[in-house]
Amino acid sequence: NAGVTQTPKFQVLKTGQSMTLQCAQDMNHEYMSWYRQDPGMGLRLIHYSVGAGITDQGEVPNGYNVSRSTTEDFPLRLLSAAPSQTSVYFCASSSPTGSNYGYTFGSGTRLTVV
Amino acid sequence: AQSVSQHNHHVILSEAASLELGCNYSYGGTVNLFWYVQYPGQHLQLLLKYFSGDPLVKGIKGFEAEFIKSKFSFNLRKPSVQWSDTAEYFCAVNSLSGSARQLTFGSGTQLTVLP
Numbered sequence: 386n387a388g389v390t391q392t393p394k395f396q397v398l399k400t401g402q403s404m405t406l407q408c409a410q411d412m413n414h415e416y417m418s419w420y421r422q423d424p425g426m427g428l429r430l431i432h433y434s435v436g437a438g439i440t441d442q443g444e445v446p447n448g449y450n451v452s453r454s455t456t457e458d459f460p461l462r463l464l465s466a467a468p469s470q471t472s473v474y475f476c477a478s479s480s481p482t483g484s485n486y487g488y489t490f491g492s493g494t495r496l497t498v499v
Numbered sequence: 500a501q502s503v504s505q506h507n508h509h510v511i512l513s514e515a516a517s518l519e520l521g522c523n524y525s526y527g528g529t530v531n532l533f534w535y536v537q538y539p540g541q542h543l544q545l546l547l548k549y550f551s552g553d554p555l556v557k558g559i560k561g562f563e564a565e566f567i568k569s570k571f572s573f574n575l576r577k578p579s580v581q582w583s584d585t586a587e588y589f590c591a592v593n594s595l596s597g598s599a600r601q602l603t604f605g606s607g608t609q610l611t612v613l614p
Contacts, residue, residue: 420604428505428602430603433601443601475542475543488533490543493542
C-alpha cells in the first residue's frame, strides 16, 4: 500500500516551459488536492477534486490546470511556467467520512523555474 | 472562508523544556482540527487530530492538543521536547459544511530544539 505517490521529486524548468506533476493514490479516496508550500506562507490550496470528473479551484489556481479522469490520478499541469511558480508541491488525498478520516500527503515535488 | 493563525513563527527551546504552540482559527461552523509536522526535507506527517468528544487529544511522539471551542483555539503541547522534535509544525482546519472538505493551513511554526 503505497499511499500517495508524486513524481517527479525534483524538476527544473525554464520560463515558458510546460510540465505535468503526477499524483496517484491507491487508497480509493474520493478527495484529492494540490497544495504549494512557500516559506512563511504554509500550504496553500491550488486545486482540488471531490471525485472523478469533478474539480474546482482553491486559493491560488492561476497558472495551473487539473483533471480527474480516474479516482486514482490527479495530475497538475503548468502550461507556461513562471519563476513565481518555484515552490514545493504536495498532493494529498482523503476519505470523506468515518473514523479514519484524514489526509495523506505525498512526498512532494520541488520545482524550480529559472 | 475559514482561516488559521499561528502566531509563533519561530520558537527556540532547550531540550527538556515544555512546548506550547498556538493555533487559532476562524470559522463559525463545525470543524475538524489537525496538527502536522514536517521534518527537514520531508513531507507532512499527522501528529494528531480532533473530530469530536474529549477536547484533549493525544497524538504521536508525546504531543497533545486541547480544543477550546470558546476561544477558537487548538494549541499544541509537549511537556518535554527533544532535539529530534526540531521541525516545522502546521495547524490545519477543515469545515464540515459546503462543497469543499479541504484543509486550510496556518503559516507554520519552526521549532528549533537546542541540545
